[in-house]
Amino acid sequence: MSLYGLQKLMYELNRDEALQSQYRADRDSILSNFKLDAEERQAIDDEDIGLLYILGVNGQILMHFAAMCGYAWPDYIQAMRDALQVHGNVRAGIYATTDGQGAI
Amino acid sequence: MSLVFAGVCSHGPGITGRKDMADPQHVAALYAAFAQMRHKLEAAQPDVLVVIAAEHFANFFMNNMPAYCLGLADEYSGPIEDPEWLGIARTTFPGAPGLSKRLIQSLLEDVDVAYAEEWKFDHGISVPLHFLTPACDLPIIPANINCQGPPLTPLHRAWAFGESLGRACTAAPERIAIIATGGISHWPATPDSGKINEAWDREFLTRWAANDKAKLLSYTDAETYAEAGQGGFEIRTFIALACATQGMPAAVDYYQPIPIFAVGCTVGTVDVR
Numbered sequence: 001m002s003l004y005g006l007q008k009l010m011y012e013l014n015r016d017e018a019l020q021s022q023y024r025a026d027r028d029s030i031l032s033n034f035k036l037d038a039e040e041r042q043a044i045d046d047e048d049i050g051l052l053y054i055l056g057v058n059g060q061i062l063m064h065f066a067a068m069c070g071y072a073w074p075d076y077i078q079a080m081r082d083a084l085q086v087h088g089n090v091r092a093g094i095y096a097t098t099d100g101q102g103a104i
Numbered sequence: 105m106s107l108v109f110a111g112v113c114s115h116g117p118g119i120t121g122r123k124d125m126a127d128p129q130h131v132a133a134l135y136a137a138f139a140q141m142r143h144k145l146e147a148a149q150p151d152v153l154v155v156i157a158a159e160h161f162a163n164f165f166m167n168n169m170p171a172y173c174l175g176l177a178d179e180y181s182g183p184i185e186d187p188e189w190l191g192i193a194r195t196t197f198p199g200a201p202g203l204s205k206r207l208i209q210s211l212l213e214d215v216d217v218a219y220a221e222e223w224k225f226d227h228g229i230s231v232p233l234h235f236l237t238p239a240c241d242l243p244i245i246p247a248n249i250n251c252q253g254p255p256l257t258p259l260h261r262a263w264a265f266g267e268s269l270g271r272a273c274t275a276a277p278e279r280i281a282i283i284a285t286g287g288i289s290h291w292p293a294t295p296d297s298g299k300i301n302e303a304w305d306r307e308f309l310t311r312w313a314a315n316d317k318a319k320l321l322s323y324t325d326a327e328t329y330a331e332a333g334q335g336g337f338e339i340r341t342f343i344a345l346a347c348a349t350q351g352m353p354a355a356v357d358y359y360q361p362i363p364i365f366a367v368g369c370t371v372g373t374v375d376v377r
Contacts, residue, residue, distance in 0.1 A: 004166065011165045013182045015224055058343050059293030059334070060160035060252055063117075064226075067189040073122055080295045094254065094334045 003056050003092055005035040009044070010057065014064040049076060050083025056092030107171065107273050109148035109281035110349045110374035111141055112312070112342050113235075115157075118225035118365035120191035120234055125364045137281035137371040138235035138360035143174055144373055145236055152200045152243045152295060153236070154207075154273065155229050156266075156345055158251035158286045158338040162226035167247055170218035171257040172265050174211070175246040176204045182225025192234050197225070198371050200243035210272035214278060215265050232285045251286065251337040259321045262340040263347045270348030284337030284345035289331065290367040296333070298363035304331050305359065305368040313354045313372065320346060335367065349374045 013020055025029045034087040036044065047060070047069045052062055066076040073097075090096035123131050162184045164170060187193050196278070204219070209215045223246055225233070233244070247269065249262055257265075266308045273280045287316070288308050289301035311319040321341050328336040360372040 008165060008167070011161050015162050027232075058161065058252065063293035064160070064185055067186050073125075075224070077295060077297060084295060092330070096296050098291070098299075098333075 002037055006040045006052070006059055008053065009034040009036070010065040012056050012062045014061065014068060018056060037076060050079040051087065053080045053085040053095070054083050054090055056090055056095070058093055059095040067086075073090045106276050106278055107282065107349070107376050108150050108279050109145050109375050110278045110283070110345060110352070111144070112284045112286075112370065112372040113232050113343055114226045114365075114367050114369045115231040115285040115288070116237050116292065116365045116367040116369070117185065117190055117231065119231050119369065122333050122364050123191065126213075126362055127228040130360055134358065134360065134362065134369045134371075135235070137224055138282050140357065141371050141373060142236045142238075148281055149279060150242065151278040152203055152280055153268060154245045154246060154247055154280060155242065156230065156247045156269070156282065156284040156341045156358060157228045157272050158223055158341050159228050159246075160226050160252055162224045162228075163220065163222070164248070164250065164251070164253075165236055166253050169250055170252050171261070171281075172215055173218040173220055173248045174204060175199060176201055176208065176221050177223050179237065180223050180225055180246065182242060183230035184226050185230075186226050190230065192230050195240050197233065197237075197337050198243045199239050200245055200278075202302055203276060204349050206274045206276060210275065211265075211268045214268040217219075217265070228285060232283060238285070249289045249340045254309065256325065256337055257324070257340065259323060259340065259343055262343045263317065263321060266344030266347030267350070268351070273348070282348060284341040284344065285339035285371045287335040287367040288339060288342075288370065289333055290335035291333035292335045292366045296370070297366045298360040300363065300368045302361050302368060304336075305361070308339060308342075309356045309359060309370065309372070313356055314333070314345055315346050315350060315352070315354060317347070321366070346373075349376065
């Protein structure tokens with residue numbers, strides 16, 4: 001697991017419009033700079049916000065990345081809830097749910 | 105006395121980005137509270153606004169995370185978020201690098217503060233400025249406390265940072281306004297978003313308004329995490345401002361939990377006269 005690299009990829013993308021453009025034009029040229037395992041790479045390729053949440057991405061990074069991927073707020077929240085049902089609670093970090101389900 | 109205004113407020117991105125999803129009466133009351141805060145700020149005729157913030161990975165990452173950092177830039181840009189998502193257009197704000205440099209030099213007597221000549225605002229600063237300086241013409245100095253990526257600075261160090269910052273501002277000839285922005289209890293950007301511990305919030309705000317150092321510093325991070333969520337770590341900004349304004353009467357002008365905004369929305373001001 002290379003959560004650090006996964007989060008750094010999203011951190012760099014979230015704050016840099018030019019990098020976002022390059023990412024959309026040639027994703028591999030960006031991803032090759034970050035050490036991701038197969039599950040993380042698949043989650044990025046699929047823009048699977050729910051799985052990225054489960055992997056432990058800090059919510060403040062994930063929220064911005066989800067918006068960059070075009071997720072509307074209700075869809076973003078729902079993606080995380082659905083992922084909890086599929087994968088169980090968050091595996092790392094401080095953004096685990098309090099009861100593994102979500103409060104609302 | 106060069107501190108001419110002080111206050112605290114929320115900064116949740118939903119406040120602007122999801123305003124159409126909230127109870128219209130709540131939105132109207134919150135926006136009115138922000139407008140009142142802006143009127144007080146403008147009446148104080150500040151030369152510069154220092155914003156004690158808890159940025160969300162717009163500038164700092166775990167490769168080199170400062171516990172404290174002040175901006176030293178000629179200008180600042182933001183928000184980094186998609187403008188449509190946040191409901192705030194991208195813009196630039198003037199900085200005040202001369203004052204920044206003096207404040208940093210003064211702070212370094214007490215606190216090993218970092219500084220940054222590049223700084224992009226995220227919702228943590230852009231939302232308050234959207235309401236408080238809509239013309240984007242008041243020079244800004246951002247002052248960040250890492251509240252997002254543990255290990256975090258202890259609360260007593262946030263208090264000491266506020267003390268040093270308050271002393272530096274007081275010694276400066278400029279008319280300085282200072283705000284702190286953060287959430288109280290909240291579980292932002294998670295499936296728990298919307299959960300708010302109102303009783304915890306009200307107790308914290310009572311301690312903040314009373315400027316009660318012992319009680320403000322009595323929280324452990326474990327307790328805060330359990331009772332106020334990961335967003336509760338942002339109380340560091342309120343605590344720093346409390347120390348910067350020691351001995352001055354403070355009041356909570358507005359508090360209302362608004363779940364779709366993911367936070368108990370708060371506006372408070374300090375009587376700095």
